[in-house]
């Protein structure tokens with residue numbers, strides 16, 4: 001198996017994303033993490049582009065050990081001179097120079113003939129070789145070039161000393177099979193290709209950057225270029241974490257060995273997202289927040305029985321501590337029982353069907369049911385088997401202090417409805433409940449707090465009421481609707497009183 005070299009260009013092509021400009025300190029922090037991840041090459045910037053980038057590449061070259069530090073240039077002597085200057089203190093410097101090779105780029109952008117392009121490419125590689133032994137040549141827009149011309153220019157730059165030849169799909173145009181065929185063609189038609197490493201550099205304009213990169217690796221490329229989280233110019237570059245984990249998952253398919261510490265992937269992704277301010281979509285492969293979450297009952301049941309049913313990667317492999325079962329209205333009894341057991345509720349303590357029914361009522365009102373919600377639910381379920389329960393509440397306020405509440409309660413095997421005015425919605429609801437139950441109490445204390453997170457957090461209401469000689473009775477209710485939580489607490493207290501009476 002040949003080694004697969006990982007070339008990270010988060011700090012160069014990644015920084016070409018609209019809206020991202022990284023300062024030296026930020027670039028250095030990302031570079032340190034890239035070394036922890038174990039990438040082979042860090043493309044630190046384009047030194048000729050600005051004094052700030054020159055300083056960043058210089059600092060990274062001086063401070064970062066354990067990876068090749070690379071800078072990008074055009075096939076222009078002054079860019080190469082600037083790059084050499086920036087890389088002077090690097091332990092392992094590489095100059096990455098090149099020029100566009102497709103008809104449209106040569107004719108319209110460069111305004112050079114193909115012969116002039118070959119001449120400029122060879123001159124650039126020779127010039128870079130005066131400074132460093134490791135020179136990578138990029139054939140910009142290679143995927144839209146004439147393959148025979150591409151083969152010719154690569155042969156010439158390898159002859160001139162290029163150690164790596166980069167075949168970019170600059171505009172994310174090709175399909176995996178076309179890109180694989182192109183790499184295969186080059187391995188057969190560039191006479192001296194064995195003297196250089198073939199590199200891939202794909203963009204994601206059609207969403208195929210990872211697939212194209214992998215097709216090229218299978219066809220013989222030994223270096224892959226990309227960025228963390230796939231950030232980059234336009235629709236971005238190949239997401240390196242995707243390539244790494246695809247190869248990790250099926251190494252024999254590609255015939256290459258991976259040298260990175262995959263456990264650092266999640267931390268690297270978080271750092272890059274935090275520093276660049278580019279969020280990672282929750283459904284993003286490998287590093288998205290939901291990548292190892294299981295939401296639906298059938299999946300949750302499968303994963304609880306055997307992780308491999310719905311997990312192709314152990315989340316710990318990429319540095320995520322464990323998969324997570326998210327409880328929602330799509331969860332089933334297995335997932336609920338499992339989480340309740342984790343929280344210390346053994347199945348003998350409760351009736352699964354009752355709790356599941358109550359859980360679904362709650363889950364239908366919330367996106368995610370958190371552990372705190374479950375504790376509240378479990379504390380409440382026994383009491384909810386009250387002799388009185390709420391069927392409906394509607395409250396109308398007119399903006400002034402008064403409110404009208406209409407409440408329906410299930411009590412004594414019938415549904416009873418009544419309405420009342422009050423000083424605000426809570427008072428109106430309490431009065432309506434009193435009218436229906438015929439139980440009059442004195443409210444001593446009322447407290448409302450949140451028991452979980454988010455805007456749809458459960459309201460936890462506690463009421464303390466005094467009833468005749470029976471002293472203080474405490475009632476508790478939980479619901480995402482604070483009025484309902486309050487009413488439930490009141491009904492809970494009145495149920496207890498009814499049971500005593």
Ligand SMILES: CC(=O)SCCNC(=O)CCNC(=O)[C@H](O)C(C)(C)COP(=O)(O)OP(=O)(O)OC[C@H]1O[C@@H](n2cnc3c(N)ncnc32)[C@H](O)[C@@H]1OP(=O)(O)O
Pocket residue numbers: 013016046048049050073074075076098099100109110111140170233
């Ligand atoms: C596909 C890629 O990602 S390529 C890398 C993209 N990165 C960047 O562009 C880095 C940021 N760029 C910059 O700071 C500036 O554009 C610089 C410093 C590189 C050049 O700035 P300027 O000298 O003002 O030129 P400008 O950017 O306007 O135009 C580019 C010139 O370089 C030429 N050029 C473009 N690519 C190459 C190349 N690889 N080799 C030689 N010449 C090139 C263009 O034809 C144009 O030449 P012209 O002025 O004779 O028409």
Ligand SMILES: CC(C)C(=O)C(=O)O
Pocket residue numbers: 013072138139140141166168169170171201203
């Ligand atoms: C400069 C080269 C390597 C590039 O970024 C591209 O062609 O996309």
Ligand SMILES: [Mg+2]
Pocket residue numbers: 013168170201203233
């Ligand atoms: Mg690019």
